[in-house]
Amino acid sequence: MKNRLKVLRAERDWSQAELADRLGVSRQTVNSIETGKYDPSLELAFRIAALFSQRIEEIFTPGPG
Amino acid sequence: MIEQRHADGPSNLAIAIPLATWLVLYFAIRFYLESDAVIDGSVRLALAFLPTPLFALFLWKFIQGLRSADELERRIQLEALAVAFPLGLLLLATLALVQRAVPLDPENWSYGHVWQIFAMLYLLGLVLARRRYA
Numbered sequence: 001m002k003n004r005l006k007v008l009r010a011e012r013d014w015s016q017a018e019l020a021d022r023l024g025v026s027r028q029t030v031n032s033i034e035t036g037k038y039d040p041s042l043e044l045a046f047r048i049a050a051l052f053s054q055r056i057e058e059i060f061t062p063g064p065g
Numbered sequence: 066m067i068e069q070r071h072a073d074g075p076s077n078l079a080i081a082i083p084l085a086t087w088l089v090l091y092f093a094i095r096f097y098l099e100s101d102a103v104i105d106g107s108v109r110l111a112l113a114f115l116p117t118p119l120f121a122l123f124l125w126k127f128i129q130g131l132r133s134a135d136e137l138e139r140r141i142q143l144e145a146l147a148v149a150f151p152l153g154l155l156l157l158a159t160l161a162l163v164q165r166a167v168p169l170d171p172e173n174w175s176y177g178h179v180w181q182i183f184a185m186l187y188l189l190g191l192v193l194a195r196r197r198y199a
Contacts, residue, residue, distance in 0.1 A: 032137055
């Protein structure tokens with residue numbers, strides 16, 4: 001799954017650690033999602049979407065990361 | 066051991082202390098039972114079970130840690146066990162065949178050796194899973 005997490009984070013000038021804190025996950029999780037090595041659970045995807053005030057499908061799209 | 070946990074879970078130290086205590090007690094009792102000490106059979110049996118509650122405590126803390134872990138950490142732990150468990154079964158099954166094929170020296174191949182290989186298989190699985198998501 002492809003995602004725009006890195007772009008959205010960069011737009012807000014947040015570090016991976018800062019984003020991880022806001023989401024309540026580890027920095028490793030944020031890094032793995034950004035690099036496409038890990039697809040988040042639906043619950044976490046909803047939290048990410050809510051944090052960036054976007055719909056899930058605006059952040060995550062099907063296809064190889 | 067378990068990384069990336071939420072604050073409500075036990076610390077790594079709280080998980081490691083019962084495990085370390087179990088290991089020390091296990092090897093102390095093993096050393097004693099292997100020595101020439103003359104003690105009653107029922108006492109020997111009681112000594113063999115003495116470390117078990119410590120391992121149960123470790124297991125309880127470990128599961129608490131897993132439940133409070135970040136979702137990626139839970140995935141990593143699951144993949145580590147998914148590697149270790151079948152390999153452990155394979156080891157036991159193969160040993161059972163080898164034991165019937167040739168005589169195995171209990172000094173080299175016994176329950177006392179095999180459980181340590183299980184621990185190493187878990188660590189191998191952990192390394193592989195962490196590398197995958199690094």
